[in-house]
Amino acid sequence: NSRLPMYATHQVGVAGAVLDETNGQVLVVQDRNKTQNAWKFPGGLSDPGEDIGDTAVREVLEETGIHSEFKSLLSIRQQHNHPGAFGNSDMYIICRLKPLSFNISFCNQECLKCEWMDLGELAKTKEATLITSRIANLLLYGYREGFDKIDLAARTFPAVYSGLFYKLYHRKLPETYENMPNLE
């Protein structure tokens, strides 16, 4: 039956945009072993069974030494025939994180540079990947006009058949919609 799922088709990568809301600075890295040096957000592939936000926090810590916590989901990229995915597709998810520490201690194996950079500067520089520039603009919009403009909130729900839980991400609902009677 061709309708049966035979195997997983996507790898999932997660990047963490760690934004210090007190001064508008965001944590960026440059990878080693790239011909063109470009700023990007730290991140990497999800481990099996790992939630999106946990991947972001773990990868940021491993690459930069910065402790952080998940705030929201900002963006998703889907790319097919991704060169790093062995013919599979790649789902790349960008989260907004809040820093819990500030002293950078970056991993020399992965990173060439790591800095706290002003959002406005990151949005303007040519030395950033296209997706990083886009997300810098999105973050700037949120930083200036309220993060409620850009955030997808996460909520955890029980999966009835398995006893397990899942996470659902979408725009935050106003209270009047949250409290509809069927959701009690």
Add this chain to the structure above:
Amino acid sequence: NSRLPMYATHQVGVAGAVLDETNGQVLVVQDRNKTQNAWKFPGGLSDPGEDIGDTAVREVLEETGIHSEFKSLLSIRQQHNHPGAFGNSDMYIICRLKPLSFNISFCNQECLKCEWMDLGELAKTKEATLITSRIANLLLYGYREGFDKIDLAARTFPAVYSGLFYKLYHRKLPETYENMPNLE
């Protein structure tokens, strides 16, 4: 090197919430072969190399006979140890679609029932999966107060190294942020 991606970890499923903006009705189905009959949005697994919105449109057509077009991405669910995913994780994405036809001709192999239902009714009924109720509330919020409150827009960008393209989904940026000079 344990940092290398060895295989894909996620299957990707997509559901289409086909909403008729002229009357607030949304297309819902009930699966065959379920012990509990519950309304849900039509959908299914992505084919290899298929974009999210294309999966939604294709699955809606196959299950219900309704032609539609992609409008936005609304929500993402991540679930591990999904019973239908052979130990892999499941990424389930819900899109908002606009109907291009209205006469239902549903697939009896997959569906028991298929109807256009008022959003308010779907949000209230106990006969819907939890995620369907949540998304019905989200759609109701968008229908009443503007879809810009709930939508993630899609844009296509070139992947520099491969000559291929990818799709990026995030909240729509106001023009002033869209037109920043580095994005020309």
